[in-house]
Amino acid sequence: MQIVRFVFGAVFLIIGLLSCIVGVIGVFKFKYAANRMHAAAINDTLGISLCMLGLSVLAPDIASALKMILVIIFFWISAPVASHLLCRLEVETNEEREQYMELHVIEGTEADADKNTAGAPEMEEKVEEAENETADGQKMTAEASDTQIASMDNMVKGETA
Template sequence: MLEWIRFGVTAVLLIGALFVLIMAMLGAYRFKFVLNRMHAAAMGDTLGLLLALGGLAVSAPDLITAIKFILIIVFLWIASPVSSHLIARLEVTLNDHIEDEMEVRVK
């Protein structure tokens, strides 16, 4: 019985990860402004990886493997938002015509 519960939780988490990653991909193609596209991709990527690795941690055969998956989740949750923020800051710094490309004007 416990194996079926683990299988169900794993399936729900992996299907949720697939849904989030597909929505992030569509969001990245929907927006025109590069920073909006980066935000959609980074947020979807972070949540999708959390769900996918969480599903793998639930279905892990032993505790040490589950702990490794949890440590990977922690590292990705630290690294992914920081790296996307730094890339966005670089885009704002280097692009001289960013105000012309923005969808919302800053006064």
């Protein structure tokens, strides 16, 4: 029984270590940072999952085995978030990104707003001013129409009186 447990755990641990080695080799093989992130994700998901599964089989007590399973579940949640943020950093800060990837800017997102204002504060101020103007104009027209309506009401009242 002891030997079966050891063999099970050792097999999982060794497969996990092999996938870690594959991930580290892949980080050196690829040419561009976003591709290297893909190789690093192997390490974060498959490598740590298999290693922790094997170690939880080998663990001395049931509580530590369950904690290792909890590490796997936490990594399932956190690794995609971390690589998403890392990829966003890469796309946002790389000036020559059009050489490596095709960018499709979706309308109405943050990137779309960045593209339209081009990061120029003067432009942003102008846009804000324009918005204020339009808002004022709308207010003006609204007030005008209100006064017009009031005057019309007065006229109507005057006629009736």
